Amino acid sequence: MKFTKMHGLGNDFVIVYGEKSLPNNASDLAIELCNRFFGIGADGLVYILPSDDADFKMRIINSDGSEAEQCGNAIRCVAKYVYDNGLTDKKELTIETIGAGVQPVKLTVEGGVAKLATVDMGAPILNGLDVPTTIDANPVIGHTVTVDGRDFTFTAVSMGNPHCVIYVDDAPSFDLATWGPKLEKHPLFPRKINVEFATVNSRGQVDMRVWERGAGPTLACGTGACATLVASVLNGLTDRKATISLAGGDLLIEWDEASNRIYMTGPAAAVYTGNV
Numbered sequence: 001m002k003f004t005k006m007h008g009l010g011n012d013f014v015i016v017y018g019e020k021s022l023p024n025n026a027s028d029l030a031i032e033l034c035n036r037f038f039g040i041g042a043d044g045l046v047y048i049l050p051s052d053d054a055d056f057k058m059r060i061i062n063s064d065g066s067e068a069e070q071c072g073n074a075i076r077c078v079a080k081y082v083y084d085n086g087l088t089d090k091k092e093l094t095i096e097t098i099g100a101g102v103q104p105v106k107l108t109v110e111g112g113v114a115k116l117a118t119v120d121m122g123a124p125i126l127n128g129l130d131v132p133t134t135i136d137a138n139p140v141i142g143h144t145v146t147v148d149g150r151d152f153t154f155t156a157v158s159m160g161n162p163h164c165v166i167y168v169d170d171a172p173s174f175d176l177a178t179w180g181p182k183l184e185k186h187p188l189f190p191r192k193i194n195v196e197f198a199t200v201n202s203r204g205q206v207d208m209r210v211w212e213r214g215a216g217p218t219l220a221c222g223t224g225a226c227a228t229l230v231a232s233v234l235n236g237l238t239d240r241k242a243t244i245s246l247a248g249g250d251l252l253i254e255w256d257e258a259s260n261r262i263y264m265t266g267p268a269a270a271v272y273t274g275n276v
Contacts, residue, residue: 003033004081005040005271008073010219010248012271013060014040015081017048022059030061033276040276043215046074048081054094054102056082062214069099070160072222072251076117076268079105083114084270100160114268121223121262124230124255125158132162134188141234147182155231159262162213163194163227167235171199171207172247180211196224200237207245219248226262229253 004015014033023029030045032038044062051057058078060068075095082088091107100122108116125131126139133156135143140156145164154164164183168174174197183195195211208228210221225244232238233255241254251266 001276002273003040003276004273005042006077006081006268007248007271008076008220008222008266008268009246009251011071011073011221012042013044013046013074013077014042015046015048015077017081017085017087019047019049021049022047026059026061027065027067030063031065034063040274043212043218044068044071044074046071046078048078051096051102054096055088055090056093057096059098062212063216064214066214067098068161068214070097070223072119072121072159072224072226072264073220073266073268074222075103075105075119076222076266079107079117079119080114080268080270083107083109097160116265116267118263118265119222121159121226121264123260124227124262125160126156126230126234128156131156131158131193132190133164133193134190139234141231145183145186145188147179147186150179152179152183155234157227157230159223159226161194161223162189162191163196163224164189165196165198165228165231167237168197168199171197171209174209176209176211176217180217184211184213194221194224194227196221196228196231198228198232200232203237203239203242205243205245206232206238209247220246220251222251222264222266225251225253226264229255230262 128135128140
């Protein structure tokens with residue numbers, strides 16, 4: 001099987017092109033290939049597939065074998081892959097996801113190579129039962145979740161996949177390993193949840209660290225950055241356009257008031273290709 005190792009701000013993926021549909025053993029393959037000691041090593045295995053409704057379809061299998069509905073960093077990698085490898089000459093294309101529908105992507109190309117991608121991530125889902133949480137509120141702001149005797153206040157947002165955003169004093173040094181997995185699997189979140197710990201430094205900049213559902217701590221999360229911007233606007237902490245600074249770098253996120261859609265701009269990079 002041919003593959004390309006790619007990443008979006010350090011959130012890395014094994015990209016596979018050429019299959020007609022998701023293989024039956026995709027879950028087992030993801031667990032094997034994403035292992036950082038005995039495999040290629042990645043946060044997820046991504047298949048680029050044919051689509052009846054868009055230019056391409058992507059399916060994302062997390063490193064634990066579960067499937068993600070959407071991934072903002074992966075979609076930028078997919079867009080770069082198909083353009084750089086001559087599978088399309090479009091600088092504006094569409095990619096189908098299983099959780100967020102068809103998403104338009106606009107590429108910034110320099111020297112024949114895609115450098116940046118701006119993704120229309122769609123409208124955020126704010127109704128608590130649809131995120132999903134077990135909370136019947138719309139939106140879910142300032143709700144408390146308790147784990148091991150510690151209370152966290154969160155805002156719930158879905159970007160096609162579920163997120164809870166928690167504000168802390170110092171996100172870059174926050175203890176992800178202790179609290180991330182406990183919050184991910186809390187009963188308030190029936191399909192588990194991605195957890196973002198955020199520190200607002202100004203109305204235009206937020207530090208964020210993420211514990212991703214099915215992958216653990218990652219260097220970046222595109223949908224998490226979008227959810228963080230939405231939560232920050234809802235809480236009156238930032239403007240509708242801000243830089244979200246992750247461990248792997250920055251994403252520019254904008255929540256357009258007129259259309260209610262989220263736009264994410266950031267880079268993607270190819271690391272190497274191989275056969276396994």
